[in-house]
Amino acid sequence: MNITQILFWFLSVLALVSALMVLLSKNPVHSVLWLIVVFFAISGHYILLNAQFLAIVNLIVYAGAIMVLFLFVIMLMNLSADTEPQKNVWMKLAGTIAGGCFLISTCNIVYNAQNVSQEIAGKTALLNQGNIGLIGNLGKVLFKDYVVPFEISSVLFLSAMVGAVVIGKKEKSNV
Amino acid sequence: MPIQYYIYLSLALFSIGIVGVLVRRNAIIVFMCIELMLNAVNLLLVAFSKMHYNMAHLTNAETTVGTEGQLFVFFIMVVAAAEVSVGLAIIVMMFRNIHSVDVNFLNRLKN
Numbered sequence: 001m002n003i004t005q006i007l008f009w010f011l012s013v014l015a016l017v018s019a020l021m022v023l024l025s026k027n028p029v030h031s032v033l034w035l036i037v038v039f040f041a042i043s044g045h046y047i048l049l050n051a052q053f054l055a056i057v058n059l060i061v062y063a064g065a066i067m068v069l070f071l072f073v074i075m076l077m078n079l080s081a082d083t084e085p086q087k088n089v090w091m092k093l094a095g096t097i098a099g100g101c102f103l104i105s106t107c108n109i110v111y112n113a114q115n116v117s118q119e120i121a122g123k124t125a126l127l128n129q130g131n132i133g134l135i136g137n138l139g140k141v142l143f144k145d146y147v148v149p150f151e152i153s154s155v156l157f158l159s160a161m162v163g164a165v166v167i168g169k170k171e172k173s174n175v
Numbered sequence: 176m177p178i179q180y181y182i183y184l185s186l187a188l189f190s191i192g193i194v195g196v197l198v199r200r201n202a203i204i205v206f207m208c209i210e211l212m213l214n215a216v217n218l219l220l221v222a223f224s225k226m227h228y229n230m231a232h233l234t235n236a237e238t239t240v241g242t243e244g245q246l247f248v249f250f251i252m253v254v255a256a257a258e259v260s261v262g263l264a265i266i267v268m269m270f271r272n273i274h275s276v277d278v279n280f281l282n283r284l285k286n
Contacts, residue, residue, distance in 0.1 A: 095197030
C-alpha cells in the first residue's frame with residue numbers, strides 16, 4: 001500500500017465523515033464549515049488524479065466564494081442558533097430509507113457491472129500521471145472547441161447577476 | 176486506483192446529499208446538500224475522464240482523450256456559481272417576507 005493509496009482512503013473517509021457531519025450538525029454555521037472540509041477533500045482527490053486546474057478552481061470557487069456567500073447569508077439572518085423546529089421522526093426515517101434504497105440499488109448496479117457483466121472490471125483511473133488536467137491542455141480545448149459554451153456561460157452569469165439584484169431588491173409596496 | 180472505488184465514493188456522497196435534501200428543514204442546508212450532490216458528480220466525471228485517458232494513452236502517448244470530461248466539470252462549477260447567487264437571493268427574500276427559512280412554509284405558492 002503506497003502513499004497514493006493511503007491518501008486516497010484518507011481523503012475518501014474525510015469526505016464521507018464531513019458530508020455526514022453536514023447533515024448532523026444542528027448549527028448551520030457548523031454545517032458550512034464541514035462542507036468546506038468536504039470541498040478540501042474533493043480538491044485533494046482532484047490533485048491525486050492530476051487535475052490540478054480543477055483542484056484550484058474548486059478551492060477558489062466553492063470553498064472561497066460560494067461558501068463565504070453562504071456564511072454571509074447565515075450571519076445576515078442571524079440563524080446561528082438552532083432555529084430548526086423539531087420535525088416528525090417518521091419523516092426523517094422515510095427520508096433516510098429513501099436515500100438508503102437509492103444507495104443500495106445503485107451500488108448493486110456497479111457491483112453487477114464489475115462482477116457479472118464485467119464492463120468496468122480491471123479499468124483504473126490513472127493517478128499522478130497524465131497531462132490532460134493541466135491548465136495549458138484544458139485551455140487549448142476550451143478556447144478551440146468550446147468557445148461558444150464559454151461565451152454563453154458569460155451571458156448566464158450576467159443574467160444571474162441581474163436576477164439576484166432584482167430578487168434581492170427591497171420591494172416598495174404590495175408585499 | 177480501480178474505477179469502482181470512485182463510483183462507490185461518489186454514490187455515497189450523492190446519497191448523503193439526497194438524504195439531506197429529504198430530511199432537513201432549513202432551506203440553506205437543503206441548498207448546501209444540493210452543492211454536495213453536484214460535487215459528487217464532478218468527482219465522478221474527473222475519475223471517468225482519467226479512466227478513458229488511461230485506456231487511450233497505452234496506444235498513443237500524445238492523446239488528449241478525456242479532456243472534455245474535465246471541461247464539463249468546469250462548466251458545472253460555472254452553472255453552480257450562478258445558481259447559488261440566485262438561490263441565496265430567493266432565500267433572503269423568503270426570510271424577509273415570512274421571517275423563517277423553514278421549507279414547510281413554502282408548501283403553497285400563493286399568500
